[in-house]
Amino acid sequence: MAKSIDVSDLNIYYGDFLAVEGVTIPVAARSVTAFIGPSGCGKSTFLRSLNRMHEVIRGARVDGKVLVDGQDLYADDMDPVNVRRMIGMVFQRPNPFPTMSIAENVLAGQKLNSKRMKKSEADDIVERSLRSAGLWNEVKDRLDRPGSGLSGGQQQRLCIARAIATQPEILLMDEPCSALDPISTSVIEDLIHELKKDYTIVIVTHNMQQAARVSDTTAFFNLAGVGQPGRLVEHGPTEKMFSNPEDPATEAYIQGRFG
Amino acid sequence: MTSTLQPTSPPTPSPEIAKSLRGRSLPTWAPKAIGALSVALALVGVFGPVGFWLVFVAWLVAAIVPLWSMFVEGRRKATDRFVTLLVTTAFVIALFPLGSILTTVVTRGAPVLSSDFFTYSMRNVLGEGGGIYHALMGTLLITAAAAAISVPIGLFTAIYLIEYGEGKRLARWIRFLVDVMTGIPSIVAGLFAYALFVIFFGPGVRMGVGGAVALSVLMIPVVVRSCEEMLKLVPNELREASYALGVPKWRTIVKVVLPTALAGIVTGVTLAVARVIGETAPLLIIAGLTDSVNFNLFDGRMATLPVFTYFSIITPGVPPGPSIERAWGAALVLLIIVMLLNFAARLVSYFFSPKGER
Amino acid sequence: MTSIQSTARKRSTPTRPGDRIFRGTSIAAALTILATLAGVALFLTIEGIPGVLASPDEVKHGTTFIDYVVPLVFGTLLAAVLALALAIPVAIGVALYISHYAPRRLASTLGYIIDLLAAVPSVVYGVWGISFLATALVPVYSWLERTLGFIPLFAGPPSATGRTILTASIVLAVMVLPVITALCREIFLQTPRLHEEAALALGATRWEMARLAIFPYARSGIISASMLGLGRALGETMAVAMVLSASGVITFNLISSTNPSTIAANIALTFNEATGLTVNALIASGLVLFLITFLVNFAARAIVERRKDFSGAN
Ligand SMILES: Nc1ncnc2c1ncn2[C@@H]1O[C@H](COP(=O)(O)OP(=O)(O)O)[C@@H](O)[C@H]1O
């Protein structure tokens, strides 16, 4: 089911402010692509433009093309709601719905859209998604407890389960581990390895080791200068990016000399 | 208790240093003892057989503390203690009317309450007997109708302001108008309902639904304000989580935002009901008073508890006794309803706030 | 460039029917508020103008509208201002007590108790005022006349029933007290802790800290809280209508049996017997009251807004 993404010449705006300029990048299906770069260079902004979450902010807009298996997400007849059903997202801070139980949280994508299904089918989805997110064994006895009662790392895995329960083609993750402790982080990294078999994954991370550990491809974003829009400096296989990048700025960043 | 954990006591400072640090001050027991004496005297003054003047004596006793302090601790400390006394006095003064209202209404109203009082109307009653059934029903009906008008309008306006209106000129205007509406005197709301209904039904119109319209004018801004506050408290992350699952905006509002804010909204609506259920002036003008039960909001005069209370005490007839008694009874019932609503609102917000998110 | 903007605009309008209906409903609700206020202004004006224009022999009060309404405006302002003069010092004291003097654990409970005063219906205040407070104040008024009678305010002769403008103002003061207290309390609690600690570190006593750190910060807040209380007092109807024994005069004598009436109380007391153009005159007086309260509330909000800008700049 996983699909590839082709971004060409994408400019992203907040009102009149051009936040990200001229990004062109292919993302292969069933691979993990990591976005790295200093704060404020537009990684989150770019990630959110991949499932049209960018435009929920007032005045935000993009121009350019984002093709998913050849279909332009920003075509006039494209419904952003359907785009988001196809492309799931995990946020920086775990955000389970406080009014819902663990099971309801997993089923939120279906429930909130009032999709009817049989109880057995629902149970099935809950178990499958929680197993995929590596959370099943920890919560199987308390599926009807509130999701906000879990630890931070568990909550984040619950959010991943919620995102994959709707069976998206692509999974976007915005610094999914930055609010978590090292153990939860490594659990989620293992999980990303597992998920790669079925999904195309794009992950933003501030953690260089994490990018090296989990990704196949790495893309480095940077600001052209103070007050300038962020842009994609270079991208390539992770090994090459970390061993011998083409751009000196990439090398400097990866070696921790700035940012 | 492990004594080994206790730090070794610091070296005692020389007596002179200790003295200059502490300064000369009142013994610590003094303000407390004098305060306790003063409170005791005041309580005897209020509840005891001696007389209210004892309360003033109690205050003078309390005033000993700053006076004494003046001689021992100097002017600055004395001023500070005097202000403490004044501020405390202010609080006690504020308690007097509340205590007085509660005790008079309860002591004079409670004997009136009986099952007859709740189940009889004033139809064909002269002198003793009769009850508030008609007024109670009228109050419930009119208030329910007012809530039925105000809650949808208020809630949807709040939804507009928070979910759709961000940064829009219309939203700024609506916020301003809600502020203006909050300040409308209740009698003016009554006049508005009258002026509106006169157009359709001619001069002298009295109608329960007019009361509901008038109360709505007072209730809508309260509902908008509290719902707006509650919707604001819903974290944006939850909205984004929902959008990212491919949920349309309106479903996100209905299924994520409103349930998360539900406890606060219920609390706010309950408080708004509590506020208008005791309103008299608008109902006096547009709903009027009748002696009989009237269940039809669209058919003529309708009695309500506040208006019934008002007329019972202002025009008691001869002999005035029974009517005035009924006024106290009705006032007590009204007070109980309002207090219960306030209490219920507190309970809702206490027990049903969303789990886990503080 | 134009093509981008046109697609952007198209995107911002919801395409799903559910979204369109829901959004339309919200906007309609918001517009209802606009319509309601326009209606209040419009209908009061339509029904009020004939009352303003009526000649003295067409109305029960037998005077021109101006002669009719001026004493009422006077009474309204007098009662409200008196009430405020009584309530503000107490309210500030109570707010300060709750925010800075009372034990921390008790503070919110004490605040709740004061808030209960706001929950008491005005007709209950009226019943209490007429049958308890007024009677209780009769000896106080004769004492005031005996000892302070040389001041015109207390010239007397004291009312035998106690149902004077001063009694009405005391009831009003009790009613606006919780309004002012609640707002002042909020503001006092918002005083930056740094300022407070700075003052205490300079060796200030608690009172000096209040003067140095709290009051300068809270001044405009106290003013606007008082204005909101004033708005409330101006519009309060029933307590005044029940407590006050009014004869529609203009006088500063606070304790006698001839008292000015207020607009709201006058409407409540005479509306049910009024017919014809007298009703229109009463509605017109209501419009005058609406304008006065609007101006007061507006001034209060303006002060709040200015304060926001001010503290935002810091
Ligand atoms: N909601 C917003 N409104 C306006 N500008 C924003 C908003 N969010 C982010 N920006 C701006 O967009 C740029 C990129 O931000 P972001 O994508 O969050 O960076 P990153 O995720 O790489 O740290 C920054 O200059 C930031 O100030």
Ligand SMILES: [Mg+2]
């Ligand atoms: Mg980011």
